[in-house]
Amino acid sequence: MDPPSAAFLLAESKNQPMHVGGLQLFEKPEDAGPDFVRELFDLAISSGDEVRPLFLKHPYRSVKTAGQLFWREDEQFDIEHHVRHNALPSPGRIRELLELCSRLHSTRLDWERPLWEAHLIEGLADGRVAMYTKIHHGLVDGISAMRLMQSTLSTNPDDRDMAAPWAKRPAPSRPKPEPETPMAEAARGLAGLPADALRTALGVTAEAAGMPGALIKTLSKGMRNETSTMSLHTPRTMFNRNITSARRFAAQDWPIERLRAIGKATGSTINDVVLAMCGGAIRTYLIEHDALPDAPLVAMVPIGLKAKESHLPSAEGGNAVGAVMARLGTDQADPADRLKAVQKSMKDGKDALKSLTPVQILAMSAIGQAPALLGPALKMQGIIRSPYNLIISNVPGPRSTHYWNGAKLVGNYPLSIPINGMALNITCTSYDGNMGFGLTGCRRTVPHLQRLLTFLDDEIGALEKAAGI
Amino acid sequence: MDPPSAAFLLAESKNQPMHVGGLQLFEKPEDAGPDFVRELFDLAISSGDEVRPLFLKHPYRSVKTAGQLFWREDEQFDIEHHVRHNALPSPGRIRELLELCSRLHSTRLDWERPLWEAHLIEGLADGRVAMYTKIHHGLVDGISAMRLMQSTLSTNPDDRDMAAPWAKRPAPSRPKPEPETPMAEAARGLAGLPADALRTALGVTAEAAGMPGALIKTLSKGMRNETSTMSLHTPRTMFNRNITSARRFAAQDWPIERLRAIGKATGSTINDVVLAMCGGAIRTYLIEHDALPDAPLVAMVPIGLKAKESHLPSAEGGNAVGAVMARLGTDQADPADRLKAVQKSMKDGKDALKSLTPVQILAMSAIGQAPALLGPALKMQGIIRSPYNLIISNVPGPRSTHYWNGAKLVGNYPLSIPINGMALNITCTSYDGNMGFGLTGCRRTVPHLQRLLTFLDDEIGALEKAAGI
Numbered sequence: 030m031d032p033p034s035a036a037f038l039l040a041e042s043k044n045q046p047m048h049v050g051g052l053q054l055f056e057k058p059e060d061a062g063p064d065f066v067r068e069l070f071d072l073a074i075s076s077g078d079e080v081r082p083l084f085l086k087h088p089y090r091s092v093k094t095a096g097q098l099f100w101r102e103d104e105q106f107d108i109e110h111h112v113r114h115n116a117l118p119s120p121g122r123i124r125e126l127l128e129l130c131s132r133l134h135s136t137r138l139d140w141e142r143p144l145w146e147a148h149l150i151e152g153l154a155d156g157r158v159a160m161y162t163k164i165h166h167g168l169v170d171g172i173s174a175m176r177l178m179q180s181t182l183s184t185n186p187d188d189r190d191m192a193a194p195w196a197k198r199p200a201p202s203r204p205k206p207e208p209e210t211p212m213a214e215a216a217r218g219l220a221g222l223p224a225d226a227l228r229t230a231l232g233v234t235a236e237a238a239g240m241p242g243a244l245i246k247t248l249s250k251g252m253r254n255e256t257s258t259m260s261l262h263t264p265r266t267m268f269n270r271n272i273t274s275a276r277r278f279a280a281q282d283w284p285i286e287r288l289r290a291i292g293k294a295t296g297s298t299i300n301d302v303v304l305a306m307c308g309g310a311i312r313t314y315l316i317e318h319d320a321l322p323d324a325p326l327v328a329m330v331p332i333g334l335k336a337k338e339s340h341l342p343s344a345e346g347g348n349a350v351g352a353v354m355a356r357l358g359t360d361q362a363d364p365a366d367r368l369k370a371v372q373k374s375m376k377d378g379k380d381a382l383k384s385l386t387p388v389q390i391l392a393m394s395a396i397g398q399a400p401a402l403l404g405p406a407l408k409m410q411g412i413i414r415s416p417y418n419l420i421i422s423n424v425p426g427p428r429s430t431h432y433w434n435g436a437k438l439v440g441n442y443p444l445s446i447p448i449n450g451m452a453l454n455i456t457c458t459s460y461d462g463n464m465g466f467g468l469t470g471c472r473r474t475v476p477h478l479q480r481l482l483t484f485l486d487d488e489i490g491a492l493e494k495a496a497g498i
Numbered sequence: 499m500d501p502p503s504a505a506f507l508l509a510e511s512k513n514q515p516m517h518v519g520g521l522q523l524f525e526k527p528e529d530a531g532p533d534f535v536r537e538l539f540d541l542a543i544s545s546g547d548e549v550r551p552l553f554l555k556h557p558y559r560s561v562k563t564a565g566q567l568f569w570r571e572d573e574q575f576d577i578e579h580h581v582r583h584n585a586l587p588s589p590g591r592i593r594e595l596l597e598l599c600s601r602l603h604s605t606r607l608d609w610e611r612p613l614w615e616a617h618l619i620e621g622l623a624d625g626r627v628a629m630y631t632k633i634h635h636g637l638v639d640g641i642s643a644m645r646l647m648q649s650t651l652s653t654n655p656d657d658r659d660m661a662a663p664w665a666k667r668p669a670p671s672r673p674k675p676e677p678e679t680p681m682a683e684a685a686r687g688l689a690g691l692p693a694d695a696l697r698t699a700l701g702v703t704a705e706a707a708g709m710p711g712a713l714i715k716t717l718s719k720g721m722r723n724e725t726s727t728m729s730l731h732t733p734r735t736m737f738n739r740n741i742t743s744a745r746r747f748a749a750q751d752w753p754i755e756r757l758r759a760i761g762k763a764t765g766s767t768i769n770d771v772v773l774a775m776c777g778g779a780i781r782t783y784l785i786e787h788d789a790l791p792d793a794p795l796v797a798m799v800p801i802g803l804k805a806k807e808s809h810l811p812s813a814e815g816g817n818a819v820g821a822v823m824a825r826l827g828t829d830q831a832d833p834a835d836r837l838k839a840v841q842k843s844m845k846d847g848k849d850a851l852k853s854l855t856p857v858q859i860l861a862m863s864a865i866g867q868a869p870a871l872l873g874p875a876l877k878m879q880g881i882i883r884s885p886y887n888l889i890i891s892n893v894p895g896p897r898s899t900h901y902w903n904g905a906k907l908v909g910n911y912p913l914s915i916p917i918n919g920m921a922l923n924i925t926c927t928s929y930d931g932n933m934g935f936g937l938t939g940c941r942r943t944v945p946h947l948q949r950l951l952t953f954l955d956d957e958i959g960a961l962e963k964a965a966g967i
Contacts (some may be wrong), residue, residue, distance in 0.1 A: 115587055141742045
């Protein structure tokens, strides 16, 4: 087992499960019969134990392995344990769906079985079908997991008898790769890098210092004092406390066109607008809880680096990932000022990234790839105060419409990993003209998390108004 | 916190959650509207945090408490975390219901919150409504838990606006206590004893030897060599292996009239017939898995003791509980022979119980009350081989029809605790003329557990035939 996988497994605890998730919403095809979901489920489990190796292995540790973790194939693989058929209670609103996903995301995966689950969910009042999937971060990172789920989708609405993402048998027709945008290209790096570079970065020092030590070393040597991308002057907030095992998930999407228009009118990127929306929503949330600190909150934002900036040979597996510490302008009452603060902070961070050496970039990438590990690593090293308050990721997804057995994918939302000291995570992903926001939090530490959706909606309106749209 | 509660909490692990459960099936009243279940759910959570103290406390341990476990009130009690609204996927058969209960019973309760959950389940094709409840054994034993759930039911089908079992507000009308049968009287002891006598029995030695030590001591001093109720010559079977965290639950009921007729024709008790049914079903199951040992399996059967036999003053809280080690006759091919073997074994065990001293009875009761603890205790003491292969309990329930907000209770099934080395548990309970069997097993160690239902049904038929009915 490679060091990052082991690290994710070892960082896991009852209150801190280390799996990522995805929620996909589908519209049934017009020719769907009354048993469409049941048939989809039967198709999904029809693979039996003919699943890809990734979906067959589970971690194993014993006296014989001297306590070291290894991967082992599950010889009693039981597809019905992993793929499940669920339903929502009436009235079958999105609220009931999010409540179910919150619960499904709360439970730990069983180490004695392969570390994934997929839940097909029926019962939405509008007739749509949902799929919630979870997979351990020790197997794949969140972005790869999402891509994996998408990999079996088709751009052809007429394809039927399509395999599930875990099945060995390939889907009858795969989507043609789209021409990549710069963002998508960078994002490919997010998934491509860890296989090689991350292992190198972590592996070298892991032997001497152990995995957590390696991470913290790359953090301190690479960046802490040398660049402005790392800030240790973050306020301590209600999000930065220990977490419990229950989760709350909330998700919604907004048209990218609206974000783009704000960006165009204010000279900012779509990502800046996403961050300003988050900053504004968090400000309102914290005011409502009488818990807004004077200093602005800082988000760790993984960003893709172009090949030139990353200094990495392309053979290494695509582009590298950097991490920018972005001030969210939560101290500013005016939405325009917040957006400006975000914009400046992101620009400073990106400039600083350019001055990094290849080794520093590699170190950065390790953190960008494994942000969920940084918290536990910092803790183990006795650094109680994290250099940021939460992680906000924005991962580009496919831009064209995709289908699964004729069912049209109409929504795609990531679920991520809250950790001790970092109880809220926001991950966004684009799909087919929309930006999907997935908010995952500790149910207790971030009460009424779903209120943030309302505040995000308020905030995009306020930004439009401020931009004169 | 008293020693038994602490022991149940400390025996808990990822693969061995220590909660008991109950599945209740209701028929909707004739005047039920389309939103009946939603209204029932709203009523169930309407208590808010006005719940009984038992449902508010959670275990707490810290440096301040010197590592000792204490109960503490949850100051952020969140009723919606504990009471949930679920639905079954189509086609909404009992199979889908059992699958959902299996999953709900697999997840551990969060120690940072009060240790219980209740799930209202809609979506059964026949229109019935189910309720699955779980509560930690550290709070109450299984029988008390079941009684607690029943305590808010009414014998009046016209009662409405009835409170949930956890609500502080009492139900508008409580059922009149039924005249107790000898079995029900004995069963009352099951619930009444632990509060006082069990604590005494365990408390005295717990100080010196620690909780597991106390249990094992009562076992060895009280019974092992002195009475025939304890047998250490049990075969090792596929059920007596380590378990994983996933559960499978199966349940079904049979008319008590059928059991009674077999008993009458053969001179055996209803409980003997229940045990013979289990023995026959387990025999078929083990043959199917090519895993039937030569020697007969032994079940630990908790039985109620009359006041005179128990030597306990009635002020101590009712009758005591004994444990009989019953041979299940799995080595006999003929159902009549199996029933005879069970009958003899139960008679011998009961005779031996009569010869016990009060202290020995107390020790017995400790085991009868906390059978799930015995396994871990034995293990901790290095006794690898358990004196029995599984626990089969038979707990009398109410004999008249009960209602909850007009919904008629039509089925009542207990879910119990598989432990390491004891992967299958059978608990039966009677209600309104039926005997409900609840089979709880480790999903991996006891594959296709639901097949046992078919075998139980075959067996009752075979016993009827053998008895000439």
